[in-house]
Structures are given as structure tokens and as C-alpha cells.
Amino acid sequence: MTEARLRRARRALALSFLAQGTAFALLVTRVPAVQQQYGIPDAHLPVHLAGVPLLAGLGSVATGALVTRVPARTVLRWAQPVVLLALAGIGVGGRAWQLGVALGVFGLAAGALDASMNMLGVSLQREYGRSIVLGLHAAYSLGGIAGAGLAWGGARLGLPLDRFYPPLVLPLLAVVLLAGHRYGDRRIGGTQPGTPLRTPSGTPSRTPPSTPSGAPPRAGGGRRPAGRALLPLCLVAAFAYVGDATVSHWSATYLRDVLGGSEAFATLPYSAYMATTLLGRAVGDLVVRRYGAVAVVRGGALLASGGFAAVAAAPGPWTGLAGFAVLGLGLSVIVPQTFAAAGRHATAAGHGPPAADAAVARLNASTYAGLLVGAPLVGALGEAWSPRWAMAVPLVLVLAALPYAGSFAGRTDRYGGGHERPRTVDVG
Template sequence: MDTLRRARGGTSVIFAVHGAVTGTFAARVPWIADHVGTGAGGLGVALLMPGVGALLAMPLSGRLAHRYDLRSLTRVLILFWCAALVLPSLPTSLVVLCLVLIAYGATAGIADVAMNAQAVIIEERYGRSVMSSFHGFWSVGGLAGSAVAALAARAGLDARIHFLVTAAALAVVALAASARLLPHRPEPEIDAPPAFALPSRAVLPIGLVALCAVFAEGAGLDWSAVYVRDVVGDAASTAALTVSVFSVSMALARFAGDRVIHRLGPVATVRLAGAAASAGALIVVLGERTVPVILGFGLMGAGIAVVVPLVFATAGRIGEHPGRSLAGVAGIAYGSGLVAPGIIGGIAHLTSLTVSFVMVTALTVAMGLAARVLRPAPVRAVPQE
């Protein structure tokens, strides 16, 4: 049991490191845009590239997970992910930035699949839900990375130096944490999955639940501040606070999520989460004052927070190749995150931002109604020596 607890702690740190890289990059995007010399249009194109890279790389993850020991694979990929943080700070042209962001996103995607596969193994050995807490550590890492980046930006620190120092520090942390991970290789009699495989029919319904959750998450993170500023008409500082409320509520809900899942089960939890997220989104749509709208975004964040961890946990128990199933779900989720900002913006341009969040409300309702696809096979606890 001590080995399992150590593995859980090490995996939690790996998730936090992954989130910290993401948060660090996101907070320095304005510096990168200025360094490249591009406006909003060019930046919008560039920010699509990490999702494209992830979508291209993720179908390869199942083959990698089958071929290599998962502990070693996770260690190598999280170190590559830390190193990839340096890449976006280097280009001075939009074309080169787009190319390096494809590589950046590809590294993010395959590292994401590997660490979630490690989390699935740990959850199986615990015999109860622990996946939500891992994703909670990812959220904490993202918040910490963005906070440090905000301080670096305020101090006028060159992002090339900031990213290099941060990448080195996070790599050291990840290397130490990876020593605690569990070794794992698939059974030798199981054939290797295809080198490039799309989501299977069994995974697709689960992936669609992930699509709804990640789309709503992307809408909240990317558009909540704009909504408070443009629709409610409050100050930019208050609008920025909305993003923090949304993010913190997601992190807190993820840390509480495992207890809720243990008590209610995955299906009832997602139904409750869908109801909470839908109520929050509806408050946003109907609200006319700042405080209710911000609280609505917070409730929406808390509602969708536990869904993605549950989706990964369920996918990791499907079929002979959990890595392939995880990659399929992750690909759908990343794809949803990729298109969400553009779809929200397109609908807002044609109608209004309020109408965009009516669609978000419909997706959170669908997420709750589809909860039964997450009904798991019994989880078997593995005795520890």
C-alpha cells in the first residue's frame, strides 16, 4: 500500500506539472503575439495549432503505451512536454510560430494520454475513484503556472528566459516524481493496436460526453470575462475575476469529486454534475447583474469539473488496449476544446453572446442526460504485497 500511495503522489505531481506548463504558456500569449508581431487574426490561427498537433499525435498514443513500459513512457513524455514550453517563445514569424505550436500540442497530447493511463492503473488498484483528484492537481498546476507567469509579465521579464527557467524547474520536479510511478506493460498475448487508430465504436459515446464537458469548459475559460464585460457591462477587472472564479470552482470540485463519485457512483454523479452545470449556464443566460452571472459561471465550472476525469477513468477500462481508448476519448475532448472558442465567437457574431451560452446550456443538459454511458464494469482491487 505504501508503494501505491507513493505512486498516487507521484502521479498527482505529474498532473500538476502538465497543468503548470499549460498555464504558463497561456498567461504569456500576449508577449508571444507582440514578439511575433501579429494581431488578433494571426494569433487566433496560431492558437488553433496546439489542438491540431494534439489531434494528430493522440492516435499514436495507444501504440506507444503498448510498446513501452508506462512508467518510462510517462517520464520521457512529461520531460518532453516541459522542454516544449520553450518553443513558443522563440519564433519571430507567424508561420514558424504555427509550426512550433503544432509540435507543442502534439507533445501535450501524448503526455496527457500517458499520465491518464498511469492514473487509470492506480485507480484500478485502489478499487475506488481517485481520478478526479488527479485532474484537481492539474487545475492547481495551471493556476500556479499562470500566477507565476502573471508576476513575470508584470516584472517585464522576457518570456524566453521565463520559459527556460520554468521548463528546467518543472523538469526536475517531474523527473523526481516519475520515480514513484508504477511500472506497467500490457499482457504479452495481447496484440498491439494499430499505429494510427481512430476512436472505436465503444469509446465514441463516452467521447461525446467529454465533448459536451470540454466545450462548456472552453466557453467558460475563454468567454466568461468577455461576457461579463460586454453583456453585463461591468469593468474589465471584474470580468477578469470571473475567469478566476470559474477556474477555482473547477479545482475545488475536482478535489471533492472522488468522494461524491464513491457515494453516488459515476452515472448519478454525472447527472448531478449536468444539472449543476446547466443551472449555472442558465443563470448566466438569464442574469442581468454581475454577481449572479459570476456565481453562475462558478456553478457551471463546478458542474463540469468531475466529468472529464470520469470519462478518462471509464475509457481506460474499455477493451484490450486502454491506451487506445484513452487516446480516442482525449482526441474527441481536444477537438471539442479546439473548436469551442470559434463556434462561440461565430454564433455571437451572427446573433449574440447570450445565444452562444444558450447552446452551452443545451450541451450541459445533454451531458447529464447521456450519463448512463459511463456505467462502469466492476472495478477489481489488486492486492498489494
């Protein structure tokens, strides 16, 4: 694939990340309005919300099996419109069962979407020969900020959900349908049989053959990397998402009830966290190319743990705000690198793109496990123990990622330290 076509595919995939970040933020930031519209009691709300990451994990695992028969690009082109239509469905319903169906469809499709997006991102990075996956996740963060801003505006105007979600879904649908044609090249998300790729040493290697339909090969022994190599990456991803869930669910309450901030000030920590997450991912690829993934993951874990320590020990709201901002900078680089590392391990082991896709799907499911466990765990410990001491849980988990940082080193596909491939990659 020529460099121009790689750039087009990269821009299209970034638009998909942007749209998904926007859609997810539009849902989670309007939860009070959803609860009011459907008359969901406070006691039942956690069940509805927990169903989304649970079903998303199932959707991600199912996608890992599906892409042995259907290219990841096809899964993405179908899953993303379904996510957006489910979001619109949440806005126009009125009964509890309708909300349950819409959230269920949203969760399953979001799992398939996140898995296939990251599969394509890892595949595209492999063809580029240098780190680009953090930039794609930066687009997701930008979408999250945009979605939160739109949700704030809708709440300020008092727009009901049936007049808020559908008008926003229509332009997002147009964007993702247009993007789908751009990353639809058969060689993205499953390299064509016999296509020579340039290794870092400059020697061509041959990819495994694919089926006549163009889907990834189904031959046994090459679909998944060894579980021993993948397990540390799954743990690191889950630990990072426990931290993310802690910020998204408890930062406002913590700043208001523990640190004495005002209601208005309590809205700032998550905004600061999202802003520094965007910043970390925007520059992260350059740092990975310069210093390598291992150093970036170690630095991110240390920054994130320092942020949690500052939050736990903060004497007032401004220190807590600074701690949440540092947290975003640290956590921002970790999860994207788990996906990239899984793809490198699978490819270096000679298993090829199908094994990389399977690894990405399993990793994606582990992120939902972190989301599902993180917020309830920290909340329960905060009630039973102390909110400050509850912050020690994500702090310890993030620090526990440090011994696994060596798992992010590639065997043959190394970035940083002078090992980056040339900018132009011969892919046939």
C-alpha cells in the same frame, strides 16, 4: 504492488498532472505577450492557436497506437520534458516560423502527455480499486491556478518571455524527471503477466500476458473496447470541453461587454471557474465512492447547465460571476469520469489494460475536438446572433450528456453504494 508503492506512484503521477497544468496555463495566459514578441497579426493568431489542440489530438491518437509497443509510463517520461522544452522555446524565439515549430512540438507532445498521463491514472485507479482519478485532475487544476498566478506576476513585472519561461521551466523539468522514477514501476501502465488482481467479489483474476519487453500485449481483439460503448463517453467529453472552451475564451469578454463589468472585474470569472473546478475535483473522489459515477455525472451536468443558464440570464456582473463559478463545479467532475468509465468498460469486457489505454487515447482526442470547435462556434454565434443566446449552445450540449450518464456505470468495477473494493488491494 504494496500499498506504500501505490501511494508513491500516485503522488508522482499527481506531480506530473500538476506540472502539465502549470505549463499549459503559462502558455495560454501569456498569448498577448507571445503575439507581441513574434509580431503575429490578429487575423493570423487563431490559426496559430487552433494548431495546438489539432496537433494534440493527433499526438493523442498516435499514443494510442504507440502504447501497444511502448509502455505508457515511458511515453509520459519522454513527452513531459519535451512539452516543457517547447514552452521554453516559445520564449526564446523571435520569428514566426520558430513559433510555429515550437507550438507544433508543444501540441504533439502535449497530446501524448495528456493521453499517457490519463492511461496511467486509469491503470492506477484499477489497482487501487477505488476512485482516485478526480484527485489527479485536481492536481492539474491546481497547476493551472499556479501557472495563471505566475503569468500574472510576470506580466505585472513586465518580464519578456525569454526571461520568464526558461527560469520556470528548469524547476518544472526537475520535478517531472524526479516523478518519472517514481511511477516507473513496470506494473503501472501495463500490469505484469499473470499478476492476480482482486475483483470486487474478492476472487483473483488473471491479466492478459504481455510481451517479453514489458509493453502491453499486442494480441488482437483486446486492444479497444467496442466503439458502441466508447462513443457516448467521447460525446460527453467533447460536450464538456465545449463548455470549458467557452469559459476560457469568452468569460472575460462576456462579463465586460454584455454584463457591464469593469476590466478588472472581467478577470474574475475564469479565476472563479478554476477555483470551483479545483474544489469539485478535490472532493469528487469521495462523492464518487459514496454515490457512484452515474449520479456524479448527472449532478455535474445539471450544475453546469444551471451555471450556463445563470450566465445567459444574468442581469449584472455579480450574477454572471456566480454562474461561472457554478459552471466550474459542474464541469469539473465530468471529463475525469469519462476516462475512468472507459477503463472500466474495457477491463470488464475482458480486453485488459491495452484496450483501456486505446480507449483513453481516443477519449483524449475527443476533448481536443471539443476545444477546437467550442470557442469558435460560440464566438460566431455571438457575433451573428447574440452573446446571451450563444451561451445556450454549451448549455444544451451539457444537458445532452444526461441521457448518456448510464454509460458511466461499471459492470464489475463499481464505486459507491457499498461496492468499493477494500482499501488494500492484492496485486501480487
